[in-house]
Amino acid sequence: MCQEEMKKISLLTSLMILMTGFYTTALPAETHCNVCSMKILENSRQHFLVRDESLGKEPLHICSVTCLHKIKQFNSKISNIEVAQFNEPLKFLKADKAFFLVKSEKIKDDAGSMVMPPIAAAFTTQKEAQAAQKKYGDGTIILGLENALKSIEK
């Protein structure tokens, strides 16, 4: 009797594992932050891609500056980072060549409700960044992710 129950339980467990596997593959592909597991919307304006061979072939998805800090603490050698363009969130650009608008309070409303501050909005040109700075009326423009992160820390 006891063994029977054990069998039932193990059967149920394997069935559940099977079903979980089925559901995860059946659902449309979703992106989650590799640091905090939070969902990253496809058109998120704060979305970093970290490419590093030591971390595997697929790029890591990072949802925010906060999580980016965490991953850099974990592996300080990470340098190949891309960032979603604020004006065209589906496109990514090299983070060390991006112009960031940081320390803008008003940009938060446009960055999306899912986004965790501090916001580092990335633009392809200084002109674009200046246009955003003018639009929101605050913030500082900084070239390159490293410098932007440093300025946010202060």
Ligand SMILES: [Zn+2]
């Ligand atoms: Zn995250």
